[in-house]
Amino acid sequence: MKKTVIATALLAVSASPVFAAAENYSIDTPGMHASVNFKINHLGYSWIVGRFNDFSGNFVFDEDNAANNSVDITVKTASIDTNHGERDRHIRSDDFLDVSKFPEATFKSTSVTKDDDEGEYVVKGDLTLHGVTKPVEFEIEQVGAGDDPWGGFRRGFEGEMEVKLADFGIDYDLGPAAATVYLEVHLEGVRK
Template sequence: MKRTLIAAAMLLVTSQTYAAAETYVVDTKGMHASINFKIDHLGYSWVVGRFNDFKGSFVFDEDDVANNSVEVTINTSSVDSNHAERDRHVRSEDFLNVKKFPEASFKSTSVTKDDDEGEYKVKGDLTLHGVTKQVEFEIEEVGAGKDPWGGYRRGFEGEMTLKPSDFGINYDLGPAAATMELEFILEGVKQ
């Protein structure tokens, strides 16, 4: 089964038992998290990139999955496809319109356990280009444990497919680029 998404994202499950909800801050300073995207280029290849500036947090409660949540905020001007001219175009009014919409965000509204393998279904509000839509995706725990600096970390990964046109981004890149994939890899430090 394909591993699915943000970042987001992103959350909750472990084989250890905890008595209460745990709060984690996503480790963006240590570069142990990323929000990546991939969109078809003319049906021949892919344009891939990432957002270099974002922040997030999540709550994990093994005993009561209903307490689990995740939030991520992205600085849209930090888009990076490894091509400066293309990035300027993506920041323009044709796509992200970063002057008008400097942030994109995701905030979960519910998390449910999908199976016994550490997978969860996350529903929530994705705001992009000034439009908020409810989305649903699966996430999977990568792992959890003590780090070398005396802290405790937990990581999740997942991805979703979305239509830019659903968020008012209507620049025509051809039918092969009608959807894009958004991937979240989130490692959090327990607070």
């Protein structure tokens, strides 16, 4: 009788539908397949574009339940690169990022919700920049997922958020056109 109960239980479990579980990913090496970029308006005439060359992070993805999703990124602020040495030194100074006092900027999600059936999500979280932590919200979109040539599995997202410099205590006057920085992330993760 005991064997029959165990066999029945095993059959019931094997016949149940398989549900996807939350998957953990490490963000791929910066410069390889992930990037944190930004742009800021220059005098209302054009854009200054740059990136951060040193960052790390992880994300969790659950296709069936967006509430299980999360992302955590740490950026080394001294790694800022606008392809202009003198400008980069100024941005690293206490006029802007003050990298000696605030060597890292972080983003930690507090919630993720699915926006539609096309792979778009709304991410809310805490952005810490220049020693100030503020809640922010942005949309991300899944770019794709699948096996890689090295035997791993990868998943990628992209998104953009607006950051008002004054909200984070950066009050150097660049004119009204440069009050907002647009952060753009491209995150390719390798499943752990």
